[in-house]
Amino acid sequence: MSTLITNIGELVTNAPDEAGADGSGGAGGPGGAEGSGEAGGPGGAGGIRGAGGSAAGSGFAALSDAALVIEDGRIAWTGSASLAPAADDLVDAAGRAVLPGFVDSHAHLVFAGERGAEFAARMAGVPYTAGGIRSTVAATRAASDAELGGNLRRLAAEMLAQGITTFECKSGYGLTVSDEARSLALAAQVTPEVTYLGAHVVPPEFAADPAGYVDLVTGPMLDACAPHARWVDVFCERGAFDADQARAILAAGRLAGLQPRVHANQLGEGPGVQVAVEAGAASADHCSYLSGSDVEALASSGTVATLLPGVEFCTRQPYPDARRLLDAGVTVAIATDCNPGSCFTSSMPFCIALAVRDMRMTTQEAVWAATAGGARALRRDDVGRLRVGSRADLIMLSAPSHAYLAYRPGVPLVAAVWRDGRLLAGGA
Numbered sequence: 001m002s003t004l005i006t007n008i009g010e011l012v013t014n015a016p017d018e019a020g021a022d023g024s025g026g027a028g029g030p031g032g033a034e035g036s037g038e039a040g041g042p043g044g045a046g047g048i049r050g051a052g053g054s055a056a057g058s059g060f061a062a063l064s065d066a067a068l069v070i071e072d073g074r075i076a077w078t079g080s081a082s083l084a085p086a087a088d089d090l091v092d093a094a095g096r097a098v099l100p101g102f103v104d105s106h107a108h109l110v111f112a113g114e115r116g117a118e119f120a121a122r123m124a125g126v127p128y129t130a131g132g133i134r135s136t137v138a139a140t141r142a143a144s145d146a147e148l149g150g151n152l153r154r155l156a157a158e159m160l161a162q163g164i165t166t167f168e169c170k171s172g173y174g175l176t177v178s179d180e181a182r183s184l185a186l187a188a189q190v191t192p193e194v195t196y197l198g199a200h201v202v203p204p205e206f207a208a209d210p211a212g213y214v215d216l217v218t219g220p221m222l223d224a225c226a227p228h229a230r231w232v233d234v235f236c237e238r239g240a241f242d243a244d245q246a247r248a249i250l251a252a253g254r255l256a257g258l259q260p261r262v263h264a265n266q267l268g269e270g271p272g273v274q275v276a277v278e279a280g281a282a283s284a285d286h287c288s289y290l291s292g293s294d295v296e297a298l299a300s301s302g303t304v305a306t307l308l309p310g311v312e313f314c315t316r317q318p319y320p321d322a323r324r325l326l327d328a329g330v331t332v333a334i335a336t337d338c339n340p341g342s343c344f345t346s347s348m349p350f351c352i353a354l355a356v357r358d359m360r361m362t363t364q365e366a367v368w369a370a371t372a373g374g375a376r377a378l379r380r381d382d383v384g385r386l387r388v389g390s391r392a393d394l395i396m397l398s399a400p401s402h403a404y405l406a407y408r409p410g411v412p413l414v415a416a417v418w419r420d421g422r423l424l425a426g427g428a
């Protein structure tokens with residue numbers, strides 16, 4: 001069974017080595033061929049070259065007047081519409097844009113309760129405190145599996161309808177052995193990208209014994225959680241876990257077969273980014289406050305800087321300096337950080353609009369960061385791009401180009417979503 005989608009006004013492939021093969025592509029900027037490769041190596045392999053033309057390794061590329069063929073859940077062909085082969089099914093895009101599905105590499109979707117009143121108070125001037133996380137922990141512990149699973153599936157469906165075809169999901173609101181393990185078991189039902197975040201905060205019952213909590217996180221809790229997870233994460237920040245604790249948590253996770261990622265440098269400068277790079281983490285997330293050596297460390301490593309602009313929007317904090325990172329050659333991803341406290345959005349287009357408007361990323365850079373960049377942050381090479389052999393995870397916009405995602409903020413532009421080649425949301 002094959003499907004041809006044709007009359008695509010703009011086909012974002014993120015495959016610069018293929019763009020322009022028919023002479024119509026190459027939107028990724030000069031010399032679109034990506035000499036340094038797409039394999040996720042260190043240094044310039046992931047940065048953005050699309051708009052500026054000088055930074056290493058832009059992967060953004062697009063074809064105009066294009067078509068693609070889906071077969072057996074994979075992309076079987078891309079190119080000029082005039083050269084497209086026949087297929088069993090035909091979809092007429094009527095000039096609209098087709099993009100890779102969004103890859104959300106940072107989300108906290110297993111929780112109960114909500115914190116709308118806290119958000120309203122914060123907007124009225126009440127400072128953000130850690131107390132809110134404790135209320136979510138209490139609600140999560142009190143919830144049944146059915147309640148937690150129902151909330152999780154609702155959020156996953158909400159993401160899918162808005163074009164997120166791959167998402168990561170963390171634990172971190174249970175903070176007991178059984179509540180963390182059941183959070184991860186539930187997450188594993190909806191995504192393969194499951195992250196053990198027992199080291200989110202020290203729960204109230206361990207307030208007087210944080211070292212005892214680290215022993216739990218690296219011991220019995222890890223044993224119960226590792227079978228359900230692919231990743232281990234730690235909130236390395238003043239008031240959460242310090243550098244030595246974070247190193248111990250990541251090392252224990254690695255011994256249990258989990259790959260590291262780190263919540264780093266969200267609230268102030270600190271050791272998080274250095275710990276992440278040192279551990280070979282796939283991603284250092286937040287990166288809102290960075291020293292020069294943090295930027296250098298990221299630029300010379302295979303660690304992606306995952307920026308979460310929805311958090312700064314929802315907490316009225318300063319945005320991370322995306323331009324500084326991109327100009328230094330750091331690979332940048334954008335993710336939602338969907339969670340009930342600091343950022344309760346599941347909309348990647350909203351995050352793209354913020355990245356463009358408030359972080360001065362180009363529309364090409366932002367879309368790359370929300371697709372191929374997210375894939376890089378999850379060490380996935382089968383999603384985030386549309387080239388022969390990629391998974392057929394893609395979206396069609398009710399708009400002629402990717403730029404509309406920022407040009408028309410807040411407007412639901414995702415008209416159709418395919419995952420594994422199947423139309424799962426919207427209609428073509």
Ligand SMILES: [Zn+2]
Binds near residue numbers: 108337
């Ligand atoms: Zn987070």
